[in-house]
Amino acid sequence: MQIATRNQVSEDVFLLCGGWGFRFFQLPDRRRQILNFLLPGDLFSATSVFEERFHFSVKALTEIQISGMRRAEVQARIATNPGILTALAKFCIAETEAADRMQTALGQYSAEERIAYLLLHLMQRIAARSVIREQRFPFPLRQQHIADAVGLTSVHVSRIFGLFRERRILALSEGVLQVFNLPELERIGLLS
């Protein structure tokens, strides 16, 4: 379900309170790039506090809850309460660093490396939000989402998952990602 569209004007700053979403660019042909995945607690984007229009689109991946705050009000709060600015800066730093790392993955990594990197990054973010037992992560993405995020086709993503499964590194089914061999996954996807 589309939540926001590039160039759309909004007076609100949005926070994802529950569920999963993703931020993306749609090209005029069929191609699209998923820029990142949104998890509970994420602002759509730190910069949206100062931008009156979205420079990206957003879709929901599951049922979601979002909360909107008036931009003018958020800005006023920043002026009076410096703690808010610090929190915003922290979020912005995380976002920027994640973007830089993803850019590196897209420019330099092989298919296996890119997928491993994406999974590790998501696992870390999921684990920060809920307790993980036996390395089983809730994981609502379809292979097409992974493909659009790491710049591969879904066919090729399927092959790589087949390899990972065969090598007993991980398995993905029914919305659950189970990791059997974390060190190996990290060896593949944690290049820096």
Place this chain on the structure above:
Amino acid sequence: MQIATRNQVSEDVFLLCGGWGFRFFQLPDRRRQILNFLLPGDLFSATSVFEERFHFSVKALTEIQISGMRRAEVQARIATNPGILTALAKFCIAETEAADRMQTALGQYSAEERIAYLLLHLMQRIAARSVIREQRFPFPLRQQHIADAVGLTSVHVSRIFGLFRERRILALSEGVLQVFNLPELERIGLLS
């Protein structure tokens, strides 16, 4: 010449006053990803105002002048003068949007499209800083830099430049990029 190194701690926020540089990640093998190019007037990164250590490395491409400001002082100024925060936010927005577009280029574009996109983006930034006559842009990058920025080999970059030259779209030599057919370059590299 290396100017800054990943994980290095610094109490200063840096501004590039003259010359060209670039921000990058170096991988343990030979690979590196150039994250963006720095032109006069650019902060190394907007987030460095709130980060005490670099999460990236920086190298100079030409002779450069840089100016450092105490981070604590910059933060104090923000608190008293809201105009500085607005300016910082504007820079951060431009940086973020450029990163999102580059991520899209790396994930979705062909070699020709990526190079055309990079050149157009740089041309726009160069033109914002100096008057351009006859579509001749000062351009100190080597083909290896372009390769590392768009995730190709320098050999392949050379072939694509050969094609562009042959098709009378542009030519690059002696530090000058000359564009003969801007509409065609835009058709190739301006997909969204």
Place this chain on the structure above:
DNA sequence: CGATCGGTTGATATGAATCAACGTGCGTGG
């Protein structure tokens, strides 16, 4: 004068895309 750097070009290899077929589960309308 030799060495190094940046760029070009050709031959070949390879990783990922494309095209196509098939299976399975699921929702929906008859």
Place this chain on the structure above:
DNA sequence: CCACGCACGTTGATTCATATCAACCGATCG
């Protein structure tokens, strides 16, 4: 309740874009 269509994933055959390896050239510089 069944039949059909559709979304998602898998697998095989083939093609294509880009990488790799290698040779060579001209400019520059110690």
